[in-house]
Amino acid sequence: MSDDESNTTEVPTRREYVKYGGAVIGGGLLAGCSGQADPGATPEPTSTETAAATETETSTSDGSYTVEMFPVGEVEFASVPQSVTTYNMGWADMVVSLGQVDKLQTNRLPAPTLFYDRFDIEYDIDWPPLWQDGGMPKEAFYEHDPDAFLIDPNMLMGWDDNWDESDIVEVETHVAPFFGCHNRRMNSQWQTEMSYAEKAPSMLEAFDKVGTVLDERERTEAWLALHEELQSTVQSRLPSGSDLPSVALINSGSEPEKGTFYAMNLGGKGYEMKPYRDLGLVEADAFAGVETGKWGETDYETMLEVDPDLVLVHWGITTGSVTFDGDGAYDAEQFHEKFVAPMENDDVGSQLTAVQNERVLPGPTAEQGPLVNAFQTELTARLFFPEKFGELDLSAPLDVPEDEQLFDRQRVADIIDGGVES
Known part of the structure; x- marks a missing residue:
């Protein structure tokens, strides 16, 4: 169902x-x-x-x-x-x-x-x-x-x-x-x-x-x-399951500097995981079947054990509002300082494949209705499958060349403004 x-x-x-x-x-x-x-x-x-x-x-x-x-x-x-x-x-x-x-x-x-x-x-x-x-x-x-x-x-x-x-x-x-x-x-x-x-x-x-x-x-x-058209476009380009990268999704409450991570389930029920489910990423969950502590708490040793291709920080795209109590603007420098640098500087963390390949990336925010979800579906597709959907510019993650956009921005504006086209 x-x-x-x-x-x-x-x-x-x-x-x-x-x-x-x-x-x-x-x-x-x-x-x-x-x-x-x-x-x-x-x-x-x-x-x-x-x-x-x-x-x-x-x-x-x-x-x-x-x-x-x-x-x-x-x-x-x-x-x-x-x-x-x-x-x-x-x-x-x-x-x-x-x-x-x-x-x-x-x-x-x-x-x-x-x-x-x-x-x-x-x-x-x-x-x-x-x-x-x-x-x-x-x-x-x-x-x-x-x-x-x-x-x-x-x-x-x-x-x-x-x-x-x-x-x-x-x-x-x-x-x-x-x-x-x-x-x-x-x-x-x-x-x-x-x-x-x-x-x-x-x-x-x-x-x-x-x-x-x-x-x-x-x-x-x-x-x-x-939404239906966007999903149809995405589904037509997705690679087969065998080509999926392994993904360790961690909550933005994780503290790499202290060696504390909170593992999350890519297939969790609810709209916060919708982009991951829609992109068929549930089978890529590096934490599937892995024993973790309360609230999914885990450490560098477990991270190295699963050794994901990609470490994704849930809520990471809104570090400016969720993690740093700012205005909601993504700040690449702050993200790197809080999540990436501590892993690079840790003896165990630096051995992670995702760290060595510079694949510790900001994931979507959990809160989303139709407008935010449209952007985040496109964002997540580019995060995981750049060869299929285009390279993500981490300094401006929602700025997508027009010929690579998965939905029409003007159409969104028209719907909001009342010039409806279904």
């Missing part, structure tokens, strides 16, 4: 989900925030995503409508939301991709210098942070006061012990409904207990739902068409 094939499992209503969620969610902060290592065991990978055409909306005579999605069930909207609050920046990218950036309420930056400045996209980040002092205070949700929260309520209860189902009901009653799914990564205990790996929508499925919520079907269909 591909990532985007529809699930036949019955989805609970919103009130049923609240009751169920309160019964299964344990306390404690979820691992997996930006830049934190949580590369634990994940389900077996699935095949390349394709758009799933599903009925998602039910309208009523008074103009209200409902849209259904796991885990929130059927959610009713009195009218099209004019403001939305997000936390996961992949969901923010969905809003941006639909040309609705003015509706976005968040204090977080999804690497705008790298991706959004190319289209002169800016948005107001002067909003109270939802994550404060180790938790997500309910007051911040009232301060945002949007028409919809594109946030998974199970995530709130999983990350912050102060939240329970009664708080979810309160915020939905007095502020706005929740319409979200924490589908970036799905290996936390609460997600396992609620069968997220089997039931959660893929990035494209979630985007399709958001497009319905925001009444942007034309833009949604245009993006789905662009």
Whole structure:
């Protein structure tokens, strides 16, 4: 089954989900925030995503409508939301991709210098942070006061012990409904207990739902068409499995200077690993079957044991925002200083084939909707298969000669601006 094939499992209503969620969610902060290592065991990978055409909306005579999605069930909207609050920046990218950036309420930056400045996209980040002092205070949700929260309520209860189902009901009653799914990564205990790996929508499925919520079907269909064409182009050029380089994917929380690495699963379920799955790289995972410690922690000796052709730093392309708390611009010098130089200067690290061949490279960011994913699919193809897709310029990794581009930048701009071509 591909990532985007529809699930036949019955989805609970919103009130049923609240009751169920309160019964299964344990306390404690979820691992997996930006830049934190949580590369634990994940389900077996699935095949390349394709758009799933599903009925998602039910309208009523008074103009209200409902849209259904796991885990929130059927959610009713009195009218099209004019403001939305997000936390996961992949969901923010969905809003941006639909040309609705003015509706976005968040204090977080999804690497705008790298991706959004190319289209002169800016948005107001002067909003109270939802994550404060180790938790997500309910007051911040009232301060945002949007028409919809594109946030998974199970995530709130999983990350912050102060939240329970009664708080979810309160915020939905007095502020706005929740319409979200924490589908970036799905290996936390609460997600396992609620069968997220089997039931959660893929990035494209979630985007399709958001497009319905925001009444942007034309833009949604245009993006789905662009994605399908991009995938078709990529698939037609991919080498056979026997030609794959071996890859050690490490989280950007790794500290080569201290000899600490956090191994990640290339085929992990969730949209953060989508570029790797789409490019057929799951079988290239150098860490497959290798014993690692908590959160995938490993060392130079294990790195040398697997001796990959390529060491890829997850989130590396956004070192300016994730690793260094900057504006999101990729900084090749900082990347080299933090990840490459320590390996070159280590007695064991310097023996790695990837180090000797200068193949310690920045990988995609985990947070991505349609716009960011299009760039990152192209980026990842160039990282792994330069002979097929062109050499990557590490000083400007998204600057691709026009004749080597895998998708039309002007077409993206037109979709965002409303000049839709599907």
